[in-house]
Amino acid sequence: xxxxxxxxxxxxxxxxxxxxxxxxxxxxxxxxxxxxxxxxxxxxxxxxxxxxxxxxxxxxxxxxxxxxxxxxxxxxxxxxxxxxxxxxxxxxxxxxxxxxxxxxxxxxxxxxxxxxxxxxxxxxxxxxxxxxxxxxxxxxxxxxxxxxxxxxxxxxxxxxxxxxxxxxxxxxxxxxxxxxxxxxxxxxxxxxxxxxxxxxxxxxxxxxxxxxxxxxxxxxxxxxxxxxxxxxxxxxxxxxxxxxxxxxxxxxxxxx
Amino acid sequence: xxxxxxxxxxxxxxxxxxxxxxxxxxxxxxxxxxxxxxxxxxxxxxxxxxxxxxxxxxxxxxxxxxxxxxxxxxxxxxxxxxxxxxxxxxxxxxxxxxxxxxxxxxxxxxxxxxxxxxxxxxxxxxxxxxxxxxxxxxxxxxxxxxxxxxxxxxxxxxxxxxxxxxxxxxxxxxxxxxxxxxxxxxxxxxxxxxxxxxxxxxxxxxxxxxxxxxxxxxxxxxxxxxxxxxxxxxxxxxxxxxxxxxxxxxxxxxxx
Numbered sequence: 169x170x171x172x173x174x175x176x177x178x179x180x181x182x183x184x185x186x187x188x189x190x191x192x193x194x195x196x197x198x199x200x201x202x203x204x205x206x207x208x209x210x211x212x213x214x215x216x217x218x219x220x221x222x223x224x225x226x227x228x229x230x231x232x233x234x235x236x237x238x239x240x241x242x243x244x245x246x247x248x249x250x251x252x253x254x255x256x257x258x259x260x261x262x263x264x265x266x267x268x269x270x271x272x273x274x275x276x277x278x279x280x281x282x283x284x285x286x287x288x289x290x291x292x293x294x295x296x297x298x299x300x301x302x303x304x305x306x307x308x309x310x311x312x313x314x315x316x317x318x319x320x321x322x323x324x325x326x327x328x329x330x331x332x333x334x335x336x337x338x339x340x341x342x343x344x345x346x347x348x349x350x351x352x353x354x355x356x357x358x359x360x361x362x363x364x365x366x367x368x369x370x371x372x373x374x375x376x377x378x379x380x381x382x383x384x385x386x387x388x389x390x391x392x393x394x395x396x397x398x399x400x401x402x403x404x405x406x407x408x409x410x411x412x413x414x415x416x417x418x419x420x421x422x423x424x
Numbered sequence: 425x426x427x428x429x430x431x432x433x434x435x436x437x438x439x440x441x442x443x444x445x446x447x448x449x450x451x452x453x454x455x456x457x458x459x460x461x462x463x464x465x466x467x468x469x470x471x472x473x474x475x476x477x478x479x480x481x482x483x484x485x486x487x488x489x490x491x492x493x494x495x496x497x498x499x500x501x502x503x504x505x506x507x508x509x510x511x512x513x514x515x516x517x518x519x520x521x522x523x524x525x526x527x528x529x530x531x532x533x534x535x536x537x538x539x540x541x542x543x544x545x546x547x548x549x550x551x552x553x554x555x556x557x558x559x560x561x562x563x564x565x566x567x568x569x570x571x572x573x574x575x576x577x578x579x580x581x582x583x584x585x586x587x588x589x590x591x592x593x594x595x596x597x598x599x600x601x602x603x604x605x606x607x608x609x610x611x612x613x614x615x616x617x618x619x620x621x622x623x624x625x626x627x628x629x630x631x632x633x634x635x636x637x638x639x640x641x642x643x644x645x646x647x648x649x650x651x652x653x654x655x656x657x658x659x660x661x662x663x664x665x666x667x668x669x670x671x672x673x674x675x676x677x678x679x680x
Contacts, residue, residue, distance in 0.1 A: 180638075237645055259640070259648045278620055279638050284627055292616050328610045331652050332603040335665075336617050337624040338639030340596045342672045344625075345633040347588040354584045360548050361592050362629050364534055368593040369600075369625055371540055373618050377601040382436075382535050383594030384515070389493055392515045396587050408667050409591075411660050416598045 170229040170309040172196050174251075175215075176243055177234035178205040180280035181256050185234060185314070186213050188288040192313050196225040221246040230309065232256065232274065240264060254297075254306060258330030261323040262296055272297030272306050275326055276314075279337055288314055294321035294329065346405065378423050385413035386420045426485040426565040428452050430507075431471075432499055433490035434461035436536035437512050441490060441570070442469045444544040448569050452481040477502040486565065488512065488530065496520060510553075510562060514586030517579040518552055528553030528562050531582055532571075535593055544570055550577035550585065602661065634679050641669035642676050 173193050175182050178200035186195060190213035198215040200206035206217035218224060224231070226248060233243055233255040240255055241264055247253065252270040258277070265271035273296040278286065293310050295318055297303035303320070310318045321329065344365070348358045371380045384392040393413055400406045429449050431438050434456035442451060446469035454471040456462035462473035474480065480487070482504060489499055489511040496516055500523075503509065508526040514533070521527035529552040534542065549566050551574055553559035559576070566574045577585065600621070604614045627636045640648040649669055656662045 236643060237640075237648060259645075259651065277616060279624055279627065279636075281627060281631070281636060281638075284631065286623065290619050292619065325610050325612070327651075327655070328606060329612060329616065331655060332606040332612075333617060333620060334639055334652060335599050335606065336603040337620050338637070338641065338672070339599050339668050340621070341624055341628050341633050341637055341639075342668055342675070343591050343595050343599070344628045345637065345675055346671070347592040348633060350584060350588040350591065354581050356581070356585060356588075358632070359629065360533060360585065361589060363546050363548065364589060364593050365596070365625050365629070367542065368535055368597055369621050371535065371537060372597050372600045373615065373621070375537070375540070376614070377597050377604060380535075380537060381594070381597055381601065382537075383590055384493075385594065387492060389515075392493060395515065395583075396590060399583070399587060404667050404671060408664065408671075411664050411667070412595050412598055415602070415660060415664075416594070419598070419601055 170305055170313075172225075172228045172230075174225055174228040174231040175199070175234060176221075176224075176231060178202070178209050179234065179236070180282050181276070182232075182234040183209060183282050184280050184286055184288060185232065185256070185276075186215070189313050190214065196228045197223070197231075199224065224248075224251070226251065228252075230254065230306075244268075252302065252305075254295075258333065259327060261327075262298070263323075265298075268298070270298055270302045272302055273321075273323070273326065274306060274310065275321070275330075277329060277333060279341075290317070291315050292317045292319065294319055294326050296320065296322055296326065346408075378419060381416055381420055381423075383416070385416035388417060426508075426561055426569075428481070428484045428486075430481055430484040430487040431455070431490060432477075432480075432487065434458070434465050435490065435492070436538050437532065438488075438490040439465060439538050440536050440542055440544060441488065441512070441532070442471070445569050446470065452484045453479070453487075455480065480504075480507070482507065484508075486510065486562075500524075508558065508561075510551075514589065515583060517583075518554070519579075521554075524554070526554055526558045528558055529577075529579070529582065530562060530566060531577070531586075533585060533589060535597075546573070547571050548573045548575065550575055550582050552576065552578055552582070602664075634675060637672060637676055637679075639672070641672035644673060 174197040176199045195213045195215035198206045198210045199218050203219040210217035231251045231253045237257050249268050254272045254274040275294045276291045278291045295306050430453040432455045451469045451471035453474050454462045454466045455474050459475040466473035487507045487509045493513050505524050510528045510530040531550045532547045534547045551562050
């Protein structure tokens, strides 16, 4: 049973996981290269802040690595190979941890920002492990302390989910940034788009995005398409408009 | 006072507006080239179905044109110029109606699908008119019978809002279609992305999309970016990924 947890990282994911775990788990070492960050987190969840991985609690039942993808390998190289570990990345495979006795993945499919509360219990987690025994341990740990929405996913499937999430979430967020820049030219607040966006998302999940596609490209309204492209000032933005419109038209056609 | 309304069109917008208006207005002529469509709508809202514009009720206080953008001009050419009219398009200007005595715009910023209920009262409407007297009439009509969320917007401002809506709503819906195609390769249901998407949208509106940007491009994780582009099979999709990622990186940099 996993009851005592170390966490490596003090960023968005680490902060959210810790705040949920601290209700039902014993939090032990909290590592950040920036000691003040580790200390701030440790104070909230009654853990032990460290800025040197040599000081990590070797008796923890699980060490969760929640650092930037680029930093995972360096962190791993400094940890004793006897520590049971998981990382939380969507795009890094399990193979980076193979020197360890017990290792796995605990990938939460969500976008995390520190100062924004989240219902961790509603997040889908995808897990993978070095053995079926360790997989079962991680599954039970996740269900008990984080979220009941847990599925097994190998590294390839997880990379597919992560790619889909980049298109759906990261790129959509950026489209809202583009929309804001467009609205800024007339001092129109982004909030005018809020009812539209909520309905867009809810409708797409209720009915399926292929059949809910609307707009000039979906109805092949070339006049509007040409007019809108002409008002865009930057070439990259014109290209994004053209490429997505082309794919919308093809998708609507294939759906008809 | 506007109390008696004709509607031209039997599509998504016409259907939703009628179902709300019929509670408090007298619905008169309902036009569709397809008489069975007009008749089906008319039965629901106690209007008079017509498939010939010559039969339109000349004593209605307002005639709402809710047809495809491309069909607006043709419809206008067949209507008596004494009829007070508005169209509901985001991208067509007022000038197409200038032969009429009283004309204007009543643009609802929302995505409409026939079989999906909508809270019309929460939709932002943007209005414009040929005179201040007629503008006031439309404003009062909208507030009384449709939504209190009404703002004046000239045709340029409306075209800016419409362009932003295309990026935010139409393009986002398409990104969900792309995400679904990606997930389909591993038989993963689109629903795994639902908590992520709702949080993405709510967070972007709460904090602003520029500062809520996350993902590989936002943290300049070139390894993941290259790996993900390599897994995409279609050139247009690769280009969309590259272009949006480039703009995300630039936006995050300018924000730092």
